[in-house]
Amino acid sequence: MASRNQNRPPRSPNSKKEGLGSISFDKRRKVETQGTGRRQAFSAVNKQDITTTSDVGSIEECGKVDFTKDEVLALLSERAKAGKFDTKAKIEQMTDIIKRLKVCVRWFQQVDETHVQEKENFKVSLESAEQKYNHKELEAKTKEEELQATISNLEENVVSLHDMLAKEESSKQDAIECHRREKECRVAAEKVQDSLGEELDKVKEEKMTANQKVTSLEDMYKRLQEYNTSLQQYNTKLQTDLEIVRAALTRAEKEKASIVENLSTLRGHSKSLQDQLATSRVLQDDAIKQKDSLLSEVTNLRNELQQVRDDRDRQVEQSRNLTEEIGKYQENVGKSSQELESLIAKSGSLEETCSLQTERISMLEQQLAIANEKQKIADASVSLTRTEFEGQKHLLCELQNRLADMEHQLCEGELLRKKLHNTILELKGNIRVFCRVRPLLPDDGGRHEATVIAYPTSTEAQGRSVDLVQSGNKHPFTFDKVFNHDASQEEVFFEISQLVQSALDGYKVCIFAYGQTGSGKTYTMMGRPERPEQKGLIPRSLEQIFQASQALGAQGWKYKMQVSMLEIYNETIRDLLSSNRTTSMELVRADSGTSGKQYTITHDVNGHTHVSDLTIFDVSSIGKISSLLQQAAQSRSVGKTQMNEQSSRSHFVFTMRISGVNESTEQQVQGVLNLIDLAGSERLSKSGATGDRLKETQAINKSLSALSDVIFALAKKEDHVPFRNSKLTYLLQPCLGGDSKTLMFVNISPDPSSAGESLCSLRFAARVNACEIGIPRRQTSQKLLDSRLSYG
Numbered sequence: 001m002a003s004r005n006q007n008r009p010p011r012s013p014n015s016k017k018e019g020l021g022s023i024s025f026d027k028r029r030k031v032e033t034q035g036t037g038r039r040q041a042f043s044a045v046n047k048q049d050i051t052t053t054s055d056v057g058s059i060e061e062c063g064k065v066d067f068t069k070d071e072v073l074a075l076l077s078e079r080a081k082a083g084k085f086d087t088k089a090k091i092e093q094m095t096d097i098i099k100r101l102k103v104c105v106r107w108f109q110q111v112d113e114t115h116v117q118e119k120e121n122f123k124v125s126l127e128s129a130e131q132k133y134n135h136k137e138l139e140a141k142t143k144e145e146e147l148q149a150t151i152s153n154l155e156e157n158v159v160s161l162h163d164m165l166a167k168e169e170s171s172k173q174d175a176i177e178c179h180r181r182e183k184e185c186r187v188a189a190e191k192v193q194d195s196l197g198e199e200l201d202k203v204k205e206e207k208m209t210a211n212q213k214v215t216s217l218e219d220m221y222k223r224l225q226e227y228n229t230s231l232q233q234y235n236t237k238l239q240t241d242l243e244i245v246r247a248a249l250t251r252a253e254k255e256k257a258s259i260v261e262n263l264s265t266l267r268g269h270s271k272s273l274q275d276q277l278a279t280s281r282v283l284q285d286d287a288i289k290q291k292d293s294l295l296s297e298v299t300n301l302r303n304e305l306q307q308v309r310d311d312r313d314r315q316v317e318q319s320r321n322l323t324e325e326i327g328k329y330q331e332n333v334g335k336s337s338q339e340l341e342s343l344i345a346k347s348g349s350l351e352e353t354c355s356l357q358t359e360r361i362s363m364l365e366q367q368l369a370i371a372n373e374k375q376k377i378a379d380a381s382v383s384l385t386r387t388e389f390e391g392q393k394h395l396l397c398e399l400q401n402r403l404a405d406m407e408h409q410l411c412e413g414e415l416l417r418k419k420l421h422n423t424i425l426e427l428k429g430n431i432r433v434f435c436r437v438r439p440l441l442p443d444d445g446g447r448h449e450a451t452v453i454a455y456p457t458s459t460e461a462q463g464r465s466v467d468l469v470q471s472g473n474k475h476p477f478t479f480d481k482v483f484n485h486d487a488s489q490e491e492v493f494f495e496i497s498q499l500v501q502s503a504l505d506g507y508k509v510c511i512f513a514y515g516q517t518g519s520g521k522t523y524t525m526m527g528r529p530e531r532p533e534q535k536g537l538i539p540r541s542l543e544q545i546f547q548a549s550q551a552l553g554a555q556g557w558k559y560k561m562q563v564s565m566l567e568i569y570n571e572t573i574r575d576l577l578s579s580n581r582t583t584s585m586e587l588v589r590a591d592s593g594t595s596g597k598q599y600t601i602t603h604d605v606n607g608h609t610h611v612s613d614l615t616i617f618d619v620s621s622i623g624k625i626s627s628l629l630q631q632a633a634q635s636r637s638v639g640k641t642q643m644n645e646q647s648s649r650s651h652f653v654f655t656m657r658i659s660g661v662n663e664s665t666e667q668q669v670q671g672v673l674n675l676i677d678l679a680g681s682e683r684l685s686k687s688g689a690t691g692d693r694l695k696e697t698q699a700i701n702k703s704l705s706a707l708s709d710v711i712f713a714l715a716k717k718e719d720h721v722p723f724r725n726s727k728l729t730y731l732l733q734p735c736l737g738g739d740s741k742t743l744m745f746v747n748i749s750p751d752p753s754s755a756g757e758s759l760c761s762l763r764f765a766a767r768v769n770a771c772e773i774g775i776p777r778r779q780t781s782q783k784l785l786d787s788r789l790s791y792g
């Protein structure tokens with residue numbers, strides 16, 4: 001076996017691949033030299049005659065060799081084959097073996113070194129791998145945390161989705177239930193359809209004629225659509241006009257304010273000028289008096305001076321005579337010396353008197369000069385005062401003219417304001433319908449169900465439209481204004497405050513609140529007067545009336561207000577301000593139509609309503625009205641208790657008659673403000689009412705239907721308006737139509753369980769508004785008929 005190995009050249013790792021058996025290819029050491037090189041080197045080891053150790057170096061130089069385990073083992077077990085005594089051959093063989101063993105050892109050392117080197121390399125790469133691993137581990141940890149967070153989010157999402165799913169499931173169940181009911185209905189309907197099939201043939205004949213009618217109606221419908229388009233254009237134009245008129249009104253109001261301001265300053269100025277004039281007049285009188293006294297003094301002084309002059313002349317004459325006499329006497333020496341002396345003394349005294357008189361004259365002359373000077377000054381001041389007086393007189397005249405002008409302008413401004421205000425309201429519409437949605441209350445049923453009210457947000461519909469969703473169907477409605485559940489009492493009042501002003505301007509105004517029981521009618525009309533921010537339309541309107549009437553008082557207006565409050569229950573009137581409380585017996589009689597008091601309604605030629613025996617109070621302060629409102633509320637609640645009423649089943653009518661007189665302009669106005677909380681509407685099908693309750697419900701529905709008929713007829717300007725069909729409409733007859741203003745609030749609840757009632761209310765209001773949208777026009781009348789049938 002040893003000889004076999006010896007004779008066989010060492011195999012390259014490649015050539016030995018199959019023959020290696022259990023030794024894997026990976027375990028064999030590879031050297032970077034090519035296979036051919038190695039083969040050459042190895043064959044050199046096998047074939048070369050190596051005799052000396054120095055030959056090892058030449059072997060190394062031949063290139064690196066590669067050994068397998070078997071080859072090494074074979075080499076180690078190799079023995080010299082020469083004969084026992086052939087020492088030379090043996091030595092040669094041994095030398096050869098040793099040589100190859102050396103090569104093998106050398107190779108082994110190299111392999112070992114490579115191993116060590118590789119080990120080092122592995123260590124380094126292991127360390128770097130470990131570092132990488134740590135780094136990666138950190139990254140993985142942060143990633144894991146992030147993923148944990150995401151997972152928890154997703155879990156929450158899953159929970160909420162589960163909830164939603166549960167809700168969806170429940171709604172699906174509802175839908176299925178609904179579907180089942182619908183199926184039943186459909187089956188019933190199919191039965192009806194079969195029976196109707198027979199009728200259909202008959203109807204087909206009628207259809208032929210109806211078709212002709214339909215064609216003509218379609219023509220009419222087209223014309224109406226065109227008319228509607230033109231009306232919409234007209235409406236847009238009116239809106240623009242309204243804006244212009246509004247701007248003009250604002251300007252007029254500003255002008256009016258500045259005029260009023262000017263007027264008040266002018267009045268102040270005029271007053272001060274008048275005061276100045278009065279003091280000037282007094283001064284002038286004083287100056288005239290002074291001048292008169294000075295004149296008389298001057299005259300006296302002149303007279304005196306003249307007298308003194310005359311005296312002096314006489315004295316001078318006398319002295320001259322005396323001097324002549326003296327001369328004569330002196331000539332006549334013989335005259336007595338005593339006489340002479342006396343005469344001399346007399347002459348001396350006379351001369352003295354004369355000089356005294358001369359002094360006095362000169363003094364008087366000085367006084368005269370001063371007096372003349374004073375007179376001149378007085379004259380100048382008189383003429384100055386006179387010109388000033390004339391100036392003031394002129395100014396006063398001017399101011400009075402301006403005052404008159406201003407007052408005239410003010411009156412005209414006020415008239416213009418009234419006209420513009422009325423034009424604005426007419427442009428907005430003398431009949432308007434507002435919708436108010438109350439918030440959800442804790443007592444509402446179906447609180448957690450889907451919402452039934454939506455507010456479209458398109459520019460056109462915002463603030464004017466409301467969608468009601470019932471049984472998955474969306475019903476859109478448009479009104480003059482829609483107040484959502486957030487709307488405050490102040491916002492609602494702001495919209496109607498102009499109507500209150502109209503009542504002061506002498507127009508007749510009716511504001512109604514209509515809606516199902518609990519929809520917020522009383523909250524809208526009365527609110528909670530004890531909480532200022534929750535006061536309703538009635539207290540706010542009355543406050544505005546008193547404030548505005550006081551402001552107009554400055555322009556000469558004097559107002560008289562009269563208030564009455566009544567309710568209509570089962571088509572019977574009850575006076576809520578009567579001092580004699582109605583007894584339960586009277587109420588019963590009233591309800592059966594045999595009341596002791598018969599409140600008869602009449603209308604006079606001036607278009608005023610009179611209700612016989614109705615208590616009317618003159619009111620001049622908000623305090624008085626508040627106490628009357630309390631009295632009325634108490635009377636209502638007493639009435640309700642006595643009649644065992646569960647809720648508001650009567651129409652409450654608050655009426656204020658306003659009479660205004662302006663003495664300075666001789667103007668008069670007669671306005672009426674009606675604020676009405678209608679009885680809660682109820683569907684007969686829902687009420688399940690019998691007996692008296694059925695009678696009540698029928699009476700309410702009848703009067704509400706009559707009211708809608710009246711307003712509808714007025715809106716369409718029909719010749720016949722059915723006022724007399726109910727007490728309520730007959731009572732309000734003079735205040736409806738013409739240039740009167742009518743505003744109806746339709747109050748609805750967002751409670752899903754009363755969506756049906758809300759839909760009825762909205763349809764009723766849409767009929768009043770006559771602008772229902774969303775239902776094709778041809779269906780409208782049928783829908784309206786349906787809604788009316790459900791009331792009647």
Ligand SMILES: Nc1ncnc2c1ncn2[C@@H]1O[C@H](COP(=O)(O)OP(=O)(O)OP(=O)(O)O)[C@@H](O)[C@H]1O
Nearest residue numbers: 438439516517518519520521522523524647648680
């Ligand atoms: N806009 C609102 N904001 C807050 N609460 C409201 C609003 N509207 C109505 N409510 C509340 O809803 C409840 C019912 O309202 P209200 O009594 O005014 O209804 P109603 O239509 O007059 O009912 P009824 O026909 O029975 O007299 C009341 O408690 C009221 O305070």
